[in-house]
Amino acid sequence: MSEQRRIVLTGVSRGLGRAMAREFAARGHVVAGCARNERRVEELARELGGPHQFAALDVTDDAAVARWAAEVIERMGPPDLLINNAALINRNAPLWEVPAEEFDRVIDVNLKGVANTIRHFLPAMIRAGRGVVVNFSSGWGRSTSPEVAPYCATKWGIEGLTQALAQELPRGLAAVPLNPGIIHTEMLESCFGAAAASYPDPATWARTAVPFLLGLGPRDNGRPLTVG
DSSP states (O other), X not given: OOOOOEEEEEOTTSHHHHHHHHHXXXXXXXXXXXXXXXXXXXXXXXXXXXXXXXXXXXXXXXHHHHHHHHXXXXXXXXXXXXXXXXOOOOOSOOGGGXXXXXXXXXXXXXXXXXXXXXXXXXXXXXXXXXXXXEEEOOGGGTSOOTTOHHHHHHHHHXXXXXXXXXXXXXXXXXXXXXXXXXXXXXXXXXXXXXXXXGSOOHHHHHHHHHHHHHTOOGGGTTOOEEOO
């Protein structure tokens, strides 16, 4: 097995986040994860056991993220990989029909939530002189489609935020905007309907994605990458 890594991962209650947590753990790495759904978080914690650690929290709550980051860093040290996966998508609709509350929630989770985790985990990574921040983007962070304008706006924002962050990092660290590809998740079903089933499921995707993520390093700083 390769050297054990410390992984911090948001959005572990379902989809890609849950699949990645399982795959990292199966490969002998230590995972600290979070999600809003307390029941699903507790289920994953029971399934994977120690030394992994999971917390139910909302990444849009900066104070909660700060407390969680302090606990994780105290228990396992700074992460080698900080993966910002948690995200929401709006229900398919023209932009002018997306309610303000729904628009705000997509922005808050997909952009502010990413900034919150970076704010509270990255300083420890900088002090350690190593680590990779991976912010999940999307094909819709590099192209657009109708009826998902809020989501597109956030993922284009992730691309810019991450590339600017990459310019700020000291030597030895990296920030990468990553397009995971098209995977059959609940989020994809909300956009594609039944057609989503023609794409790979999260567990299949994770078997390729996790080795890819583990292979990222300083040479990848600022590069917009795609799994597969």
